[in-house]
Amino acid sequence: MLKVAVIGATGAVGQEFIVALNRHKWFQLTQVAASERSAGKKYVDALRDPSSGILRWHNREEVPEYVKNMVVSKVDDIKPENFDLIFTALESDDAMVIEPKFAKTTPVISTAAAFRYESDVPILIPGVNDDQTDLLKAQGKNRDWKGFVAPLPNCTTTGLAITLKPVLDKFGINKVIMTSMQALSGAGRSPGVIALDITDNVIPYIPKEEEKVQREAKKILGKFARNAITPADFRVSCTCTRVPVLDGHTETVFVETAEAAEPEDVKKEMLKFSKNVSIGKLPSAPKEYIVVHDDPTRPQPRIDRELNDGMTTAVGRLRKDTAFDNGIKYVLLSHNEKMGSAKGAVLLAELLKDKQIL
Amino acid sequence: MLKVAVIGATGAVGQEFIVALNRHKWFQLTQVAASERSAGKKYVDALRDPSSGILRWHNREEVPEYVKNMVVSKVDDIKPENFDLIFTALESDDAMVIEPKFAKTTPVISTAAAFRYESDVPILIPGVNDDQTDLLKAQGKNRDWKGFVAPLPNCTTTGLAITLKPVLDKFGINKVIMTSMQALSGAGRSPGVIALDITDNVIPYIPKEEEKVQREAKKILGKFARNAITPADFRVSCTCTRVPVLDGHTETVFVETAEAAEPEDVKKEMLKFSKNVSIGKLPSAPKEYIVVHDDPTRPQPRIDRELNDGMTTAVGRLRKDTAFDNGIKYVLLSHNEKMGSAKGAVLLAELLKDKQIL
Amino acid sequence: MLKVAVIGATGAVGQEFIVALNRHKWFQLTQVAASERSAGKKYVDALRDPSSGILRWHNREEVPEYVKNMVVSKVDDIKPENFDLIFTALESDDAMVIEPKFAKTTPVISTAAAFRYESDVPILIPGVNDDQTDLLKAQGKNRDWKGFVAPLPNCTTTGLAITLKPVLDKFGINKVIMTSMQALSGAGRSPGVIALDITDNVIPYIPKEEEKVQREAKKILGKFARNAITPADFRVSCTCTRVPVLDGHTETVFVETAEAAEPEDVKKEMLKFSKNVSIGKLPSAPKEYIVVHDDPTRPQPRIDRELNDGMTTAVGRLRKDTAFDNGIKYVLLSHNEKMGSAKGAVLLAELLKDKQIL
Amino acid sequence: MLKVAVIGATGAVGQEFIVALNRHKWFQLTQVAASERSAGKKYVDALRDPSSGILRWHNREEVPEYVKNMVVSKVDDIKPENFDLIFTALESDDAMVIEPKFAKTTPVISTAAAFRYESDVPILIPGVNDDQTDLLKAQGKNRDWKGFVAPLPNCTTTGLAITLKPVLDKFGINKVIMTSMQALSGAGRSPGVIALDITDNVIPYIPKEEEKVQREAKKILGKFARNAITPADFRVSCTCTRVPVLDGHTETVFVETAEAAEPEDVKKEMLKFSKNVSIGKLPSAPKEYIVVHDDPTRPQPRIDRELNDGMTTAVGRLRKDTAFDNGIKYVLLSHNEKMGSAKGAVLLAELLKDKQIL
Known part of the structure; x- marks a missing residue:
């Protein structure tokens, strides 16, 4: 021990x-x-x-x-x-x-x-x-x-980097545009978010959060060689918001891939990555690293955040993007205090x- | 009468x-x-x-x-x-x-x-x-x-089209990527959204909403000549979600403009458009058609939705986008049952x- | 089977x-x-x-x-x-x-x-x-x-009758005054409570609920002899309300006992009753039938409702009442869809x- | 000035x-x-x-x-x-x-x-x-x-004392039993109530609140003579709770009157008191001091708290109590930051x- x-x-x-x-x-x-x-x-x-x-x-x-x-x-x-x-x-x-x-x-x-x-x-x-x-x-x-x-x-980077990884490896990525709807617990408890501020409300700003996510995602997914990390060369843009949800960060993600990628193929890559993930045997590893929902109403934070004790990243609404030539978009949910922290x-x-x- | x-x-x-x-x-x-x-x-x-x-x-x-x-x-x-x-x-x-x-x-x-x-x-x-x-x-x-x-x-199109209009007119638009966080009242009351579904939750899907917004924004901002509308030729991609907010749709918007546009200049255009808006003298017109907040924590639906009896579109967090070469991003708030309906x-x-x- | x-x-x-x-x-x-x-x-x-x-x-x-x-x-x-x-x-x-x-x-x-x-x-x-x-x-x-x-x-009667039972048996009861703060799931889902009605709100009325609770509590705690139930002869008065809570009915209870009862003694009776409860060995029975919190901030529905899979009635704030000569008051929590249904x-x-x- | x-x-x-x-x-x-x-x-x-x-x-x-x-x-x-x-x-x-x-x-x-x-x-x-x-x-x-x-x-005393006053004057009062469902703003903002504590929850305890209300109600409604206040001689017992509501304290009240009082007569007394209230001509006085709803679903905090800019006490569900011989019960709503503060x-x-x- x-x-x-x-x-x-x-x-x-x-x-x-x-x-x-x-x-x-x-x-x-x-x-x-x-x-x-x-x-x-x-x-x-x-x-x-x-x-x-x-x-x-x-x-x-x-x-x-x-x-x-x-x-x-x-x-x-x-x-x-x-x-x-x-x-x-x-x-x-x-x-x-x-x-x-x-x-x-x-x-x-x-x-x-x-x-x-x-x-x-x-x-x-x-x-x-x-x-x-x-x-x-x-x-x-x-x-x-x-x-x-x-x-x-940062807890908002985690689910994003996890879901981008198989996309990057297979199809390459040019651009990522992400909007987060972050949970209350992400702001801690001393005092964290005041109930008077967030009830019946959305707060469209979390200080420093966007810069962190943008920078971290590229470093995590960068190339490592000779003891140096070269950040991944895609571009990322985020808007981070706070919503009245206890736990679980929801993120909408729009990706321009380098090569054309059908949603079905992206799903396959995510599931393959999940199945073969390196850390599958460690004590705290989840049974599923990523799940991909076909039900368009999922993932929902209250319903899906506790899956495998909050260690699974849930993806849903995986579909063609309509702004990029080679684009996909999806929604992800990551438990900000479990896998994300x-x-x-x-x-x-x-x-x-x-x-x-x- | x-x-x-x-x-x-x-x-x-x-x-x-x-x-x-x-x-x-x-x-x-x-x-x-x-x-x-x-x-x-x-x-x-x-x-x-x-x-x-x-x-x-x-x-x-x-x-x-x-x-x-x-x-x-x-x-x-x-x-x-x-x-x-x-x-x-x-x-x-x-x-x-x-x-x-x-x-x-x-x-x-x-x-x-x-x-x-x-x-x-x-x-x-x-x-x-x-x-x-x-x-x-x-x-x-x-x-x-x-x-x-x-x-x-559709009530989700309204604020988007209003805020894109001055951008399109001055700088041109190539791409628009939008994520909505829509209010409960947008789903009506018979029964609309069930409290058991939305408490402590986000629902990442609203049937048919995205297709409507994508199609309508381009038609509204299209060219009208010889009794025909040619849709605007930018591309739009949306993800529409429901959040536990009574009234007021919040939207995060990422825009690739045709020409470079500094946030300060976009703000100026929005305010100029607002000031000169055609309908300013009509009985139900708001005192301000668009307001632009410098306070990064605004607009917030609970606080800003009732401005000018819900007829004003509020913009905030107007800043450079980091995914596009010529990009800006912002957050908007539009009252879905007032100006939006x-x-x-x-x-x-x-x-x-x-x-x-x- | x-x-x-x-x-x-x-x-x-x-x-x-x-x-x-x-x-x-x-x-x-x-x-x-x-x-x-x-x-x-x-x-x-x-x-x-x-x-x-x-x-x-x-x-x-x-x-x-x-x-x-x-x-x-x-x-x-x-x-x-x-x-x-x-x-x-x-x-x-x-x-x-x-x-x-x-x-x-x-x-x-x-x-x-x-x-x-x-x-x-x-x-x-x-x-x-x-x-x-x-x-x-x-x-x-x-x-x-x-x-x-x-x-x-009725699910609102359950926790009340369970907690009154040991009080009645030991001290007798003259009067019971109860206010409930009932969960959304108590109203079902088709459609149950509309989010627009209950967000940031309390609804001070649930049709027929009070009459049910008042009548049922006395019948359940009544005397059974020769195939007839004589309702218990105490008096009950309720006000039933709906609050924005997913599951778990909270009730504040004020009891005039027939004999003087110290809170400590009431606690003892509740715990003794819980320990010896007849159904302790049945497959769905909870490990604890009643728990009594000394922490004055408990029970709270979100935190305490799932105890023993929702089959335990939680009591807290057990203290002297100041309106009755022989009075105690407490707060209880009962899971309306588990033990209560x-x-x-x-x-x-x-x-x-x-x-x-x- | x-x-x-x-x-x-x-x-x-x-x-x-x-x-x-x-x-x-x-x-x-x-x-x-x-x-x-x-x-x-x-x-x-x-x-x-x-x-x-x-x-x-x-x-x-x-x-x-x-x-x-x-x-x-x-x-x-x-x-x-x-x-x-x-x-x-x-x-x-x-x-x-x-x-x-x-x-x-x-x-x-x-x-x-x-x-x-x-x-x-x-x-x-x-x-x-x-x-x-x-x-x-x-x-x-x-x-x-x-x-x-x-x-x-205390802001929780205000609505209670206001509504008891006409009852006391006309019918006398023996006992008052009250449960409050208090709003978030009553706890202030630095930090007040944390969103993580109150979302999907009720907190059944507010330190010192009950003692304050019990003591203050009797002093306010006491007899004043020769520069001394003799507290009213009825008995009061309260349980004070916090609910996820922004503004407006809701209270359920059970009153044992000294003389028999029909709900209709109590309503009349309340409205008469309201109409003749001493302070009706002062600049901040509300048009109605008390309103009495016949609609059993009222008062609701979100809907009724702003009446007359929060200076009106709203009463509803006025009916016979079933625990006392001479009893009435009702629900009241008082804006804790307006009239109550x-x-x-x-x-x-x-x-x-x-x-x-x-």
């Missing part, structure tokens, strides 16, 4: 780490850390909002027993050398300072954006760009770290262990 | 007609008709749902006094020759049969799709394609009707009267 | 029957029936709404495989003698006609109100008034039926089989 | 003050103050949330022009002697410290609970207990203040000016 810590353990993403690590066969959670406000409290007490009295636990499962009484540490009190791996769920500014300290001795898997755009840092989605994991070794040498920082992409990070840890990088 | 009737007066669109015609200075509502189920009842009684007892009136204002006690007629009992103008809010299949009967003697303004795609029928948005109103005269001759059928576009139809009636076509 | 049919199988309650009977160890579903509109279709096709194309399946689980391709029968084509038991999920008016026909030969367990108030018909909640099951035998004799009609209570009906079937009444 | 300041001007209640004072004929807003975080900014800039970029303005109207560019002061920089009246919208702990400082020189009308339960402080609802305004004079003497602190009740405070200021206490 590898000993692991979760930093930022009381937030929305941190909570998903707690659930994803419950009874894990390879990883043992031995310490949780969070902000000053929570430090010194039992985990379950740190979750309670002082003014409303509400337990700020956002998960279909109850707070797992194994963590309820763990005392929350201050982040500064974490000794990284005590762990084989550290999962971080921090704001980007904090991650920028804290993650390098940890990485000196210990591998860090991060959900923050802080290091994503550095040239020696891959943005990893298990099953999509596993080859880029080699860059982590170079990163350590580069920076004189025993560990490394391995960031996940903490549980995806645990899956990445499994991949790194399997590849003996951990 | 012109005498008018509203057909389909108890549905969601019909109710907006009732409100839009309340104390109108040019039009006097003298008869309302609806389905068998409502016929013979007082208007206000016909609104009540028999099983839940709820008054199915969907409007911020109360049921206007002038109509409460009007007895609802059967559609078959309407004598079109008694009216100067008939507004219809019918299902397309019914409109196909009923509207031609009325048009033999009387002009019909329709919110249904039944006749939109016929070659002698313009799809009219006051302020956008007023020149196409001339086709109504040809239509009458063609079909040996004293009246005509003048349909409005009944009140837009009343505005059209005003335009036709002003042009002495009525 | 007993052979069973479900009548009204495509509605919201019918669907829960389908799920509750999936892989049941005692009951085998061999036929499903529904209205004319569905008859002759495969079950899964009958669920699809013709206008929106949406699969009207309201359940966290997918449509079970065993039923997908079953062809839906017309109700008139059901031969009751082919079944050991028939579950019905019908509107009350239909139940009034259909259930007696079936009961001539076959036991019927019904979620409809049609027969609830007849003197030879008990309203059964397994674990609360099991003794009243004996009335079913008398009913058969009375009416010259081989079978019987055994109705469940179809799965509760299956639990009742299990009880009747266990008692050899089936 | 009296010069007034608003303290806590950027919060949800503060914003309602801004709207209520816009173009007021008696009061001129000359300064706004808020927390350190806002101080020194223009009012409109202080409203913007730094992380989401959203303008935290919660009102159907836009931010009024007259206040947009006013610079927000620190609370400590307010010189109370510069004002004829100060409106405060503060947390109770802050109010406890700040309001007495202001009251030394200047009358304070407060929405905070800090002073409500002091013996020389009346809790005032204009139209209900105007006689208790005399206590403000005694308060000044008592405390050696030139001004006074005049608090409004800032605009109610402005109405109170008008009353005090009219009575020359200001």
